[in-house]
Amino acid sequence: MARVALVTGGSRAIGAAISKALKENGFTVAASYAGNDEAAQRFKSETGIPVFKWDVGDYDACSAGVKQVESEAGPVDVLVNNAGITRDGFFHKMSREQWSAVMRTNLDSLFNMTRPVIEGMRTRGWGRVIVISSINGQKGQAGQVNYSAAKAGDIGFVKALAQENASKGITVNAICPGYIGTEMVQAIDPEILKSKIIPQIPVGRLGQPEEIARAVVFLAGEDGGFITGSTLAINGGQYMT
Incomplete structure (x- = not known):
């Protein structure tokens, strides 16, 4: 029987690439989303992946969403915590709402999503938790104190949870993308991309969502079973750890 994978923020951008790649590699995939009904329904019709x-x-x-997914697809074996938002601004001008919104979606979500599935994974003796963090959680970024703090917290979450669950056949890992050619990044002024952003990337280009997705597929499968508590940087050499 195919393993069940649940991808948060799984109908757009990097999340959509992850969902499609997992399906192509034999997983039964469910994708959650927050607000863009039109994009979600288009994704569902194009891929056949339920949203x-x-x-x-x-x-x-x-908790309710996980129960619905499991009732329709089966117990969640692979959880990809991909959903994230930005509310950028310099800290001395940042509102409490800008801070709280990013923390809720980018950090609190790890508890909210992983807690309902972790006991089942432990009982079955197999599981994969993959967190999509960010290069800015590793190096920080001016104008993104809230986002950088949340994404750094993601990495701490991974390291601790990995230790707690390694003996139960569960791996927990983080992926830290750099600049990826999503709609959001492609919307940046082309001159800014050319003169300010791409020169920071040693390989000389933006990453592609599919490059993140291929890493997720590897970590989600049997071949990734000896990798846990790790942080995989996929950033074209922009930040090396």
Whole structure:
């Protein structure tokens, strides 16, 4: 029987690439999303992957959403915590709402989504938890104190949870993408991309969502079973650890 993978923020950008790659590699995939109904339905019709709508910052909504997925597809074997938002601004001008919104979606969501699936994984003796963090959680970024703090917290979450669950056949890992050619990045002024951003990337180009997805597929499968508590940087050499 195919393993069940749940991808948060799984109907757009990097999340969509992850969902499609997992399906292509034999997983039964469910994708959650937060608000863009049109994009989610288009993704569903194009891929055949079912979509489920809830707010990953709301624990009760996550718990109910996981139950719905499991009732339709089966127990979640692979959880990809991909959902994330930005609310950028310099810290001395940042509102409490800008801070809280990013923390809820980018950090609190790890508890909200992982807590409802971890006991089942432990009971079955197999599981994969993969967190999409960010290069800015590793190096920081001016104008993103909230985002950088949340994404750094993601890495700490991975390291601790990996230690707690390694003996139960569960791996927990983080992927830290750099600049990836999503709609959001492609919307940046082309001159800024050319003169300011790409020169920071030694390989000389933006990454592609599919490059992140291929790493997720590897970590989600049997071949990734000896990798846990790791942080995989996929950034074209922009930041080396």
